[in-house]
Amino acid sequence: MEITDMTPAEERVWRAFPRGENVDLRDQGDADPARGADWGPEQTVRATVLRALLLSAPQEDGETASLRLAGARITGTLNLQYGEIEHAVRLSDCWFEDVPVLYAARLRQLNLRGSVLPGLEAATLRVEGVLRMSGCLFDGPVKLGGAQISGALFLDRADIGEPPPGQPALQLNHATIGDGLSAPGLRTRGEVRLTGASVAGTVDLNEARLTAGVGEIALDAETLTVEGDALLREADVLGWIGLRGARIAGRLDLSHARLVNPGDSTLRASSCTVGEIWLRKGPRPEGTLNLRRAQVDVLFLEPEVVPDEVLLNSLVYTSLTPHEPAERRLAMLERDGEGYVPHAYEQLTAAYRRIGDDPAARLVQLAKQRRRRGTLPWYGRLWGHVQDITVGYGFRPLRAAGWLVSLLMVGSLAYALHHPAPLKADEAPQFNPVFYTLDLLLPVITFGQEAAFAPTGGYQWLSYALVLTGWILATTVVTGITRTVSRQ
Incomplete structure (x- = not known):
């Protein structure tokens, strides 16, 4: 494409690129990207221009080229599929007419902060630095399955609309993130898929609103590996959370969280390995708490937030906090959906004995015998x-x-x-x-x-x-x- 074919807005972007200069088109028009469809030619840049710029633009000696564009109405499809982009790309507070296609692309760094997009096709994307999508508004699904991000992934305050039937709203399955996944305040209307993903830092979903629907999966994180913490403090989840087989080295923090999935499991954490599970200071979950076969070092579980039904068979924990009288803890064992589970009583007994509360341990054992009595024939009872x-x-x-x-x-x-x-x-x-x-x-x-x-x-x-x-x-x-x- 010849430079003479460009509009004045596109010429500004083209000339600024070799020197890595910022171009902010909001100084000539509307600043709100939510109204980007109405922006005029002074804020319009064709996606084909950006593609040519990133793949074949000339360089200047002694300068570091990069695309730094804000406040643009980007028309057409930004197709960088399989492309290798050696420059940092920042398209902040922009409005995209079509879904960007970054499938299997390789970028040094990508920043879409505050932009409005109909979706994102970026499966198996490779980013050598940070991928930032803070405050983005997506009308459709965000597909990052199999992506490899050397730095952190930022989705804080992002809003992802309802996907087509049968598709997740956010796909990060089998993704590899070299730092943390920072998504406090994330809003989704559909499934968030993290199956098989690996995060070297912390997964931060504090204050997130994950809305899938009753009986639907809100967060699928089976076999997820997190080297730090998984934080869902003050999160609001409609649907169920799946953590089967996950490994979280730090804590799974559900403090102040609202978990709603009546008639079904609200948290499925069976067969997972977690350093600490915190379930406290929030409303009682509306649904079943499934911790079967899980291995936990510290189980921070307040009696007030234990749901009406739990599944605790083969759950192993080293410490149970806060310290409560045995009478308050026994109510949890009586809510086990599988009925009499001897292992649950033995675990609670062991927890009391580790802290030297032998009277409480004896009371748990007495309750175990009384519960067992109900399973015996008449002469045994x-x-x-x-x-x-x-x-x-x-x-x-x-x-x-x-x-x-x-x-x-x-x-x-x-x-x-x-x-x-x-x-x-x-x-x-x-x-x-x-x-x-x-x-x-x-x-x-x-x-x-x-x-x-x-x-x-x-x-x-x-x-x-x-x-x-x-x-x-x-x-x-x-x-x-x-x-x-x-x-x-």
Whole structure:
């Protein structure tokens, strides 16, 4: 294309390019890119001019060429497919008539900050520096699947419209980002796809509004790898978040977030590995929290924000914060959609034991036995009730001691009123009803009374009952004391 074919606006851009000078066409017209369709020729630049400029424009010795254009109405399709652009490109606050095509292109740096575009075709794009699309307004999908960005990707305050049926609003699947993904305040109307992506820094989606619809996927991040944090503080998500198989080295922060997907999972984080999960200071999620088979170092989960249904089978966590009484944590286990899950009780018990709260750990184990009782046949439930009432399944040793004292009083009174006959009258010691009853109740220990006297009739049956219950209760007391001592 000859320079004589260009409009005055295009000539400004062409002459500024070799020296990397800024060209701001807003100084001659409207400054709002949302009204770019109405801009006149003084702000209009053809996409074919920009393509020729980037691919074949002459260079000047001693100067660093770059395209720095603002406030332009870009007509036609900016097609840089497979192109290798050795210059920095900044097209800020521009209005694009057609979707730019950057498929498999290679650029040094790309800045579209504040521009209005009908969409972006940039799958497998390679950017050696930063890709900045802060504040952009996209009427259609943004396709960056398989992109390789050496620096950071900025999508803060970007707004992506509803895509065609069956397409994600934002595609970053299998993308590689050498720094962070910064998208606070992002707005999407459809799926955000991050499956298989790798981010060397932090994924920042704080205050994002991800709207997909009830039962639809809002954020698909299966097998995502993040070396930093994944932040969704104060995010508003309509649809479900998928993190199955993801690996997040830092924390997954959902503090103050609003997660809505009633009747289905709102967070699917099964089989993922996360340094910390923070779910706090926000409304209770409307949907199921699925953490099955996840591995978490720190689970920061406030009881108030636990949803009505959770899935915790095979969840492994090292620490559970904030520290709450066991009664408040047990409510979470009772909401498990799979019913009685023994592993969930063992994990909670282990968390309390790590911080030395043995009474809470015993309470969790007692709750586990009571929950298990409901899964047994009638005779198992009956025996379970007996164990619970008498000794608290062995986790209430003082209750067993109370039963021992009560039986001691009953036996002492019964045998005080009716002395059993001595086996050998000339050798028997003086009968003592208290120590005789202790001989019956306490295993191993003997006071010489039981072997010297022989009750008959109903008193003999009473002695059998005292011996049997004494073994059970005394063993429970010793076990409880031993458990407490071993924890200390």
